[in-house]
Amino acid sequence: MFELRRLRLLHELAQRGTIAAVAQALAYSPSTISQQLSQLEREAGVALLAPDGRRVRLTAHGETLAAYAARALDADEEIRGELEDTRLGIAPVRLAVLQTAARALVPAALTLLAERTPGLRVEISELPPEEGLFELGARGFDLAIAEQYPGLTRPHRSALDRDLLGVDPIRLATARAIGPLADLAEHAWVMEPRGTAAREWAMQQCRAAGFEPDVRFELADLSGHAELIAAGHAVGLLPDLLWAGGAPPVHLSALPGDPAREIFTAARRSSRNRPGIRSVREALADAFVARRV
Structure with missing residues (x-):
C-alpha cells in the first residue's frame, strides 16, 4: 500500500516542478522531501524521478503514479467531506x-x-x-x-x-x-x-x-x-x-x-x-x- 502523505509529495512535485518549491509550499526541508520520495520509489519498485540538470523530472512511471496520487487525494477529500457532515467545523x-x-x-x-x-x-x-x-x-x-x-x-x-x-x-x-x-x-x-x-x-x-x-x-x-x-x-x-x-x-x-x-x-x-x-x-x-x- 502507498502512504497518502508520500503520494501527496509526488503530486505536489508534478504541480510545482521542483523539490525546492514543494518544500517551501509544505514547510518541509528539501532533504525531507527527497527522502520521502526515495521511500516512495522503493515502495513502487520503479524509478519515479530522473535527473534533469540540477533538478529532477518525473519518469513515465512517476507521471502515472502522480495521476493516481491526484485521484487518491480526491477520494480522501470526498470521504472526509462526508464524515464532516456530522461535525461541522x-x-x-x-x-x-x-x-x-x-x-x-x-x-x-x-x-x-x-x-x-x-x-x-x-x-x-x-x-x-x-x-x-x-x-x-x-x-x-x-x-x-x-x-x-x-x-x-x-x-x-x-x-x-x-x-x-x-x-x-x-x-x-x-x-x-x-x-x-x-x-x-x-x-x-x-x-x-x-x-x-x-x-x-x-x-x-x-x-x-x-x-x-x-x-x-x-x-x-x-x-x-x-x-x-x-x-x-x-x-x-x-x-x-x-x-x-x-x-x-x-x-x-x-x-x-x-x-x-x-x-x-x-x-x-x-x-x-x-x-x-x-x-x-x-x-x-x-x-x-x-x-x-
Whole structure:
C-alpha cells in the first residue's frame, strides 16, 4: 500500500516542478522531501524521478503514479467531506482571496458565518487570482475567490468547480473628467503587473481604442492605483468593488460596451460538498448581494 502523505509529495512535485518549491509550499526541508520520495520509489519498485540538470523530472512511471496520487487525494477529500457532515467545523476552511473581494466581501461574509456557523474556523490569505487558483489546485487552499475578465479565458481546470458570485463593472478612472478612453493616449497609466489577467485585459482595451498605453506605474495594490490617479499622476481602469461602499476619490467614466468582470468562487470538485466550504460560499454569495442593497 502507498502512504497518502508520500503520494501527496509526488503530486505536489508534478504541480510545482521542483523539490525546492514543494518544500517551501509544505514547510518541509528539501532533504525531507527527497527522502520521502526515495521511500516512495522503493515502495513502487520503479524509478519515479530522473535527473534533469540540477533538478529532477518525473519518469513515465512517476507521471502515472502522480495521476493516481491526484485521484487518491480526491477520494480522501470526498470521504472526509462526508464524515464532516456530522461535525461541522472539524476542519478549517482555507480561503485565497483577491484584494478587492478581501475588502468588499470578506468582512460581511465573516459576520454572517459568525451568526450561522460559529464553530467554523476560516483562514484567509490575500493572493492574486492566478496564484490563488493554482494553489487551490495544488491543495494549498480549500476555496478561492477569483475573477474572469470579459473576452479573456483561463486554462480549463476540470478538477475545479466554479460558482459565480456576480459581476463587477469596470470603469475608466481619472482625476477629473478629461474625455473618453480614446483621448488618453498621451497620459501616464497605472496597471497591475505583467502576467495578470487584469493587465492583459487593460492593454487590450487601450489597443482597441487605438493606442499603446504608456504604463509608467505597475502596482498590485489597487488602492495604490486610486491614490496615484486621484493625485493626477496617472489614469487607469478600476473595478467598482474597490470602493467597498465608500465614495471613490477619482472621477469614473463608462467604458465602451460597459464591461464587467465576473467574480467567482472555486473549489476542488472532490471537496465542494464539505459543509464548511458550502457555508463559506453561501456567506460570500449573500455578502455580494447585500453590498448592493
